[in-house]
Amino acid sequence: MAHRSQDLVSLLGNQTVIPVIRIADAAHAVPLARALARGGLRLIEITLRTDAALESIRLASQEVPEAVVGAGTILSPRQYEEAAEAGARFIVSPGITQALLKTAEDSEVPFLPGATTASEVMEARDAGLSFLKFFPAEQAGGASFLKALSAPIPDIRFCPTGGVSAANAVSYLSLPNVACVGGSWVAPDSAVEAGDWDRVEQLAREASGLR
Known part of the structure; x- marks a missing residue:
């Protein structure tokens, strides 16, 4: 699955901030995605935390070609498949399970699973993944934890x-x-x-300059 991690890195390009978005009204999906893209954040994650999430992914992916729309808070293979069918170009999960790994292996849509401990990172590495979500970052040790991991596990980003x-x-x-x-x-x-x-675009523009 290593090439899928690289596919996601390629989609990311030089973007250093991924907007993690909760949309309660699907009517907001298109103008929101457009505002973020105008501000320089073309790759966005719409979380499956509302009833409007799948429709929001569908609308944004169809009507905002300049955006790369992904789905977050994926907890099951069914959600993975539904999000992919709605047009999600990458999938994000707060954790990692064998069922999600199997679904990811069978899908062309790249998978970004979450890991919190060194053991979880090593398990993901064994599965061929080289790009992981660290979640919940601040609560799990923050930047100092990731700095400590960089020495023994340098090949995971x-x-x-x-x-x-x-x-x-x-x-x-x-x-x-x-x-x-x-x-x-x-x-x-x-x-x-x-x-x-306009406010969203300005915030995106500021975030797109972070390095």
Whole structure:
């Protein structure tokens, strides 16, 4: 499955922040994706935490070709398949299970599973994965934990998510084993609910400059 990890890294390009988005109203999906892409964050993760999530993925992937739309909070093979059918170009899970690994092996859609411990990272490595989500990042030890992992497991790269913000993103991005971070601060609920797409675009533009 190593090539699938590389496929996801290729999709990411030089983007260092992945917006992690919760959409309660599918009508917001298209303008939100457009605002993020205009701000320089074309690869976005729409979480399956609302009833509108799958429709939001479908709309954004169909109507915003400049965006690379993925699905997050995937907990089961069925959700993986539903998200892929809706147009998700990558799949993110808070953890890793054998059932999800099997589904990922049979799918062309790249998989970014979460890992919190050294043992979980090693299990994912044994499965051929080289790019993992570190979740929940701040609660699980933060940047210092990932720095400690970089010596014994140097060939795994991470996308820390969970408690990551504009204030601490650079502490993660400065690490050699961090490819990007995931965060919701670029699309706050208040801005989305108000349809303040200029605000979202500005936040995205600021985030796209983080290194």
